[in-house]
Amino acid sequence: MSMLDDYAAVTGSDVIAQLHQLAEPMQGMKVVHVNSTRSGGGVAEILTKMVPLMRELGIDTDWEIISGEGDFYTCTKGMHNALQGHRIPISQQLLDVYAKTNADNAEALRPTLEQADFVFIHDPQPAALLQHCPGRRGKWIWRCHIDASHPYRPVWRYLRERIAGYDASVFSLAAFAQELPHPKYLIPPSIDPLTDKNVELEQAEIDAVLEEHQLDPERPMLVQISRFDRFKDPLGVIRAYQLAREFSPHLQLVLAGGGATDDPEGATVLEEVRAAASDDPNIHILLLPADAHRTVNALQRAADLVIQKSLREGFGLTVTEGMWKGKAVIGGDVGGIRLQVIDHHTGFLVNTPEGAALRIRYLLHQPEKLQEMGEKARSLVLENFLITRHLREYLTLMVALMNNAGDRIELG
């Protein structure tokens, strides 16, 4: 049984048949994805499955990683933050490291990238590779996974010079798309329903995770899964929990996340979170390894409520994951969370810790509403945010670029 057959069991066979039909014109073509980490973060998770699925559809697909020293990741973290609106300049010294790291990586990757029919460059880290591949013959696509709706302009100007030469770019939402001299596609990311993070779990496995982390299955549980990052507002979540706990004294809060190898700020934020939690035994701060997918899965399934109170968010795959497990989500009213949390249907959008606390109280006291929202949440993900839809849109984009298309492309 193929991987695609496994997906058909979740999505329906018509969805898989569509993928085969769309992939027909690209049989044997070479596609290369490039990013900066194989583990940690949503991009790596998507590529882990996207690449073998493309291969199974008959497209010769590779995944390359660029690597650098500490200053390179400091610089790209600064770029990430700047795209999300942080008004902090990046020093010329760091920009020089960025340029040199891309040039060095290009030396090794050039033959592969120049021969490829399609090259997907993910996020700012490898964005400068294009200028080092003058003999490229395929289409190059810059895939931005970040909420770039209000970028810090000096940093965006620097990046734009390196991105303008691409054949197309991809943003998760229309609001994120920046002015660029090529087609700007809008493709939200996705989750994989068959990975350890999202598959169905036996109750015994969920119970074991709760026991391991000293969580009480009999008491209500609020869970935020995300990196320890200021934009995820873990301090705001603690404040919301503290406000809600005055009315739900048995409430437990779980803040669980790992560190990505390209995120040097995580340790600092984690210390701030620990300080804010102080000695409250009902706040559980779990620093999980990058491969603790089944633990994350169990925590999301055990949660009464999933929260993702981000202040900026590219898309918010942890929201998607929670919704796939039939959970209503309280989400920050930003970025891609707006695409998923349909206010009053799949959860609530909030702007403050106070707003989050209000919705926590409401849902904990309305179990029927909580269940109804959870069912709608799962349905929304099934129809819109699984990897099969994501793959279909990548294939559609590739077909469109192959055909230098107008607004209508007739195959066959």
Added chain:
Amino acid sequence: MGSTDSDDRASAPTFTVKDCALVTLATGRKVRLLQELRNRLEEIDTASLYHHFWGGLLASRFEEREYHNDFAAWVRHGIHDTVLAERLAVLDPTGFSDLEALRQEILEQIDNRLDEAEHLSWSRATVQFEFVCSQIVVFHTHRELERPEELAEVMPELSPSSVFYHFIDARRRTPDRRDDFSDWLSGYGESYSELQSQLAGVDPYFGSLSELRDELGELFSGYFGGNGQ
């Protein structure tokens, strides 16, 4: 006639079942004022008009659609003007000779409303309107129908996007601005005029594509089950 493979329909017309995939593109045009919307509408590509009238039908929704085009919805929920929202909502793209004619009608409705209500010239929307457009890729499913009776059998197996292509997108392609099924059946002369009439009575705008598929499936199985040829 995008979905028929024979010009000689009376002898042996076949219906080619197709499917489609849409991918959305940003235009970079974002507005917060009604006057801005009007000015952008004047220059925006017709592909964007198409998307804002039809593209929403491929998106999930939980409530019945209040308005079946994005302009009406934004005027109601962004600008908070119900009068113009209702006037825009009633526009049916199939009632216009082409998208340019539709564009002119939208502009006229907005101009009229700006004349009627001066405050709308400076009222700032609570959410911005983002013009997007889409590319549609159409592909074969390798399935051909020989006889109209097969419609009842095939309908439950069609993907929602195939239903979109044959029942909604067709209205932009066919000479009489109708769905592909009716267009195919017209090749049989008057034989299926009652079925064509029933198809004309199906309103595709206010339910999901899955619901539309179910409705069409029931219609075909009811027709061929009770009145089979």
